[in-house]
Amino acid sequence: MFKNYGLFFMGIMVYCMSFMVLPAMSQENYTPQGQPPGATESQPQISDAELTRAAAAYSKIESISEEFQKSLQNTTDQKERQQLQEHTNQMMVKAVQESGLDVPTYNDIMVQVRSNNSVNERFQKKVQSMP
Numbered sequence: 295m296f297k298n299y300g301l302f303f304m305g306i307m308v309y310c311m312s313f314m315v316l317p318a319m320s321q322e323n324y325t326p327q328g329q330p331p332g333a334t335e336s337q338p339q340i341s342d343a344e345l346t347r348a349a350a351a352y353s354k355i356e357s358i359s360e361e362f363q364k365s366l367q368n369t370t371d372q373k374e375r376q377q378l379q380e381h382t383n384q385m386m387v388k389a390v391q392e393s394g395l396d397v398p399t400y401n402d403i404m405v406q407v408r409s410n411n412s413v414n415e416r417f418q419k420k421v422q423s424m425p
Contacts, residue, residue, distance in 0.1 A: 349420035
C-alpha cells in the first residue's frame with residue numbers, strides 16, 4: 295500500500311511543476327526575482343537533447359492534465375476522484391519516463407526553465423515545435 299504513495303507523490307510533484315512553468319512561459323521578459331536581466335546562473339547547462347525530452351514530456355503532461363480536468367468535472371464521487379488522480383499521476387510519471395528522463399531530472403530541468411531566461415526561451419521553442 296505504501297509503495298504506491300511514492301509514485302503518487304512523484305506524480306503530484308510532476309503535475310505541480312508543470313503548472314509552475316506556465317507563468318514563466320507566459321511572460322515575455324521574465325526575470326527571476328533577485329537577478330538582473332542577463333545574469334549568469336550557476337546551474338548546470340542543459341543539453342538540447344535533454345531539453346527536447348523535457349519538452350516532449352511537458353507536452354504529454356499538458357494533454358494528460360487537460361483530460362484529467364475534464365474527467366474531474368464529470369464526477370462528484372470522492373473515491374472515483376482519488377482513483378482518477380492516482381491514474382493521472384501514474385500517466386504523468388510514465389510520460390516523463392517514456393521521454394527518456396526520470397522524474398527528478400525532469401523536475402530539475404523544469405526548475406531551470408522557470409528560473410533561467412535562456413533555458414526558458416530554448417524550452418518554449420522546443421514546446422512550440424512539438425507536433
